[in-house]
Amino acid sequence: MRGVVCKGISKTYDRKTYALRNMSFSFPDRGIVAMIGRNGAGKTTLMRIMATELMPSKGSATINGIDVVKEPGRVRELIAIVPQEARVMPWLTPRQTVLSYLLYRGFGYHEALTRARRSLGKLGIGKFENVLGHKLSGGTKRKVLVATVLASEAKIIFLDEPTTGLDPISRAEVWRLLQRLKSNYLIFLTTHYLEEAELLADSIGIIDRGKLLAMGSIDELRKKAGQQYSIRVTQEVKPRSLRGYKTTKFEGGHQLMTSEKKAFELSDKLIREKARFTINPVSLEDIFYRFAKKSIESEETSGGGDEW
Amino acid sequence: MVMKRSVGSQLLASVLVNSIYAMKNYPVMFINTLLAPFSILIVIILVSHGGLLQVGIEGALIMTTITAGIGLQADLSHLKNDMKLQDMVVSSPTTSLTYVAGMGLSELVFSAPVMAVLAVLAAIFIHPTLVQSLIIVAVMGISFIFSIVLGFVLSTFTSDVLQSWGFTGILSVVLTTLPPVYYPISYIPQPFQILAYISPTTYAAEIVQSAIGFISISTFNLAVDWVVLVGVCIALVVIAYKKALWREP
Ligand SMILES: Nc1ncnc2c1ncn2[C@@H]1O[C@H](COP(=O)(O)OP(=O)(O)OP(=O)(O)O)[C@@H](O)[C@H]1O
Numbered sequence: 048m049r050g051v052v053c054k055g056i057s058k059t060y061d062r063k064t065y066a067l068r069n070m071s072f073s074f075p076d077r078g079i080v081a082m083i084g085r086n087g088a089g090k091t092t093l094m095r096i097m098a099t100e101l102m103p104s105k106g107s108a109t110i111n112g113i114d115v116v117k118e119p120g121r122v123r124e125l126i127a128i129v130p131q132e133a134r135v136m137p138w139l140t141p142r143q144t145v146l147s148y149l150l151y152r153g154f155g156y157h158e159a160l161t162r163a164r165r166s167l168g169k170l171g172i173g174k175f176e177n178v179l180g181h182k183l184s185g186g187t188k189r190k191v192l193v194a195t196v197l198a199s200e201a202k203i204i205f206l207d208e209p210t211t212g213l214d215p216i217s218r219a220e221v222w223r224l225l226q227r228l229k230s231n232y233l234i235f236l237t238t239h240y241l242e243e244a245e246l247l248a249d250s251i252g253i254i255d256r257g258k259l260l261a262m263g264s265i266d267e268l269r270k271k272a273g274q275q276y277s278i279r280v281t282q283e284v285k286p287r288s289l290r291g292y293k294t295t296k297f298e299g300g301h302q303l304m305t306s307e308k309k310a311f312e313l314s315d316k317l318i319r320e321k322a323r324f325t326i327n328p329v330s331l332e333d334i335f336y337r338f339a340k341k342s343i344e345s346e347e348t349s350g351g352g353d354e355w
Numbered sequence: 356m357v358m359k360r361s362v363g364s365q366l367l368a369s370v371l372v373n374s375i376y377a378m379k380n381y382p383v384m385f386i387n388t389l390l391a392p393f394s395i396l397i398v399i400i401l402v403s404h405g406g407l408l409q410v411g412i413e414g415a416l417i418m419t420t421i422t423a424g425i426g427l428q429a430d431l432s433h434l435k436n437d438m439k440l441q442d443m444v445v446s447s448p449t450t451s452l453t454y455v456a457g458m459g460l461s462e463l464v465f466s467a468p469v470m471a472v473l474a475v476l477a478a479i480f481i482h483p484t485l486v487q488s489l490i491i492v493a494v495m496g497i498s499f500i501f502s503i504v505l506g507f508v509l510s511t512f513t514s515d516v517l518q519s520w521g522f523t524g525i526l527s528v529v530l531t532t533l534p535p536v537y538y539p540i541s542y543i544p545q546p547f548q549i550l551a552y553i554s555p556t557t558y559a560a561e562i563v564q565s566a567i568g569f570i571s572i573s574t575f576n577l578a579v580d581w582v583v584l585v586g587v588c589i590a591l592v593v594i595a596y597k598k599a600l601w602r603e604p
């Protein structure tokens with residue numbers, strides 16, 4: 048099968064850190080997959096296994112039908128990765144950075160040079176192509192790395208937190224670029240910006256403590272969560288229609304997440320009651336909190352409780 | 356549709372990243388490379404005091420190839436741990452062999468000026484025969500390969516620059532301090548000679564010293580030297596093939 052298939056992947060570091068537990072999913076060879084999850088959830092570990100940098104402890108995975116564990120050489124022809132902690136080499140200019148990566152992929156010098164310049168231009172950093180890496184701003188460095196892999200012939204791209212450290216305008220530029228690419232590429236990314244995942248991804252995976260809690264399009268995730276709509280009442284006093292429902296209190300109001308049917312029933316009542324409220328499809332943030340909530344709670348109750 | 360990939364490009368990439376661009380963009384690296392022959396010359400002048408000029412020159416030749424691996428270990432762990440370049444290369448069509456070979460070449464670029472000066476000095480002061488030259492070149496080649504491979508294997512075990520500094524220290528002692536490179540092994544007091552034989556450099560030095568007629572050793576001992584030197588080289592290549600952590604376990 049074309050695309051990515053992951054079957055029961057587990058990874059244990061040093062026999063004691065369970066970084067991934069029995070993870071299975073699949074995704075076609077076009078489009079954007081985003082993995083979200085808290086720090087240490089296992090996103091980088093998963094990505095490094097898929098990119099043939101790290102061996103899984105158990106399970107198997109294929110990319111376009113080629114086994115990641117058994118045939119890394121063939122997989123490496125198809126993929127390119129920007130690791131989470133990759134850095135632009137301070138002694139290279141962006142042009143030299145992209146060029147040398149393309150040489151590693153086996154391009155001839157002249158084609159590599161042409162592709163390098165074109166890719167830097169596409170990311171809007173052509174004007175920095177001859178500036179040494181150590182003189183570039185943090186965000187520009189990040190873009191150089193993205194330009195590096197996108198300049199290559201690889202059509203399956205792994206980006207571990209590609210937009211961390213980018214300003215809002217640069218981030219939007221990268222988003223636009225990724226959106227343009229997604230009809231021809233499979234882009235597998237991780238992010239802590241939930242709006243990024245919601246906006247870009249055709250499929251979003253929520254990882255927590257090495258487990259894939261849910262995966263699917265934002266609509267599928269809403270269905271899985273059983274709560275498609277979020278009602279936010281912006282008044283201190285809880286309206287009568289909401290009494291008896293479990294709501295979440297926030298500064299100056301109450302939030303209720305519920306099914307589509309229930310949400311419309313309640314909004315009718317709230318209108319009649321003249322309550323101030325908004326109703327929206329639940330955001331990825333709401334869903335993420337819902338899925339990750341249990342583990343957060345269990346962590347809090349087991350916490351030391353030192354106040355400061 | 357399979358893309359045709361050039362191994363030449365893949366080798367060039369390492370040479371550009373690790374030496375050409377470094378020297379071009381950081382002049383200090385270039386000056387350092389240009390100055391390197393002078394430090395070697397000073398060593399030779401000092402050791403030549405008692406007629407050790409010839410052995411000083413050949414010692415410097417061996418030392419240059421051995422230190423290439425020590426330098427490589429540091430460079431590779433920097434590129435791997437601080438830049439994550441190695442991760443990007445692992446996930447690319449470049450194989451570990453091509454990567455190491457390219458990086459090895461990049462170290463040769465750094466030592467090219469030293470080698471050139473030494474070659475001229477050797478021609479003037481040793482004027483070796485063709486056979487002697489071939490022996491020297493062969494020993495240099497083997498020492499270069501084992502030191503590069505050793506540097507690579509160690510670098511793959513590092514996850515931080517501090518560990519790489521540790522390896523650099525150990526390698527320097529074992530490969531350059533212990534062995535009698537600029538003088539015959541007989542200069543080392545007896546119980547310590549055994550220590551010198553821990554170092555593969557000692558065998559390389561003995562072969563070259565006997566080739567230029569500086570020391571005379573039995574054919575048997577000479578054969579042992581070759582066997583050890585080639586054996587160490589093969590063993591290290593095998594270890595690199597089996598144990599180097601190109602892809603993390
Ligand atoms: N090389 C390693 N050796 C031991 N444990 C590791 C190693 N790398 C990661 N871990 C552990 O594995 C778990 C998952 O880490 P991972 O880096 O995959 O998380 P992540 O989801 O990418 O987090 P972040 O959002 O902070 O980047 C963590 O508990 C981490 O401490």
Ligand SMILES: [Mg+2]
Nearest residue numbers: 090091092131
């Ligand atoms: Mg990570």
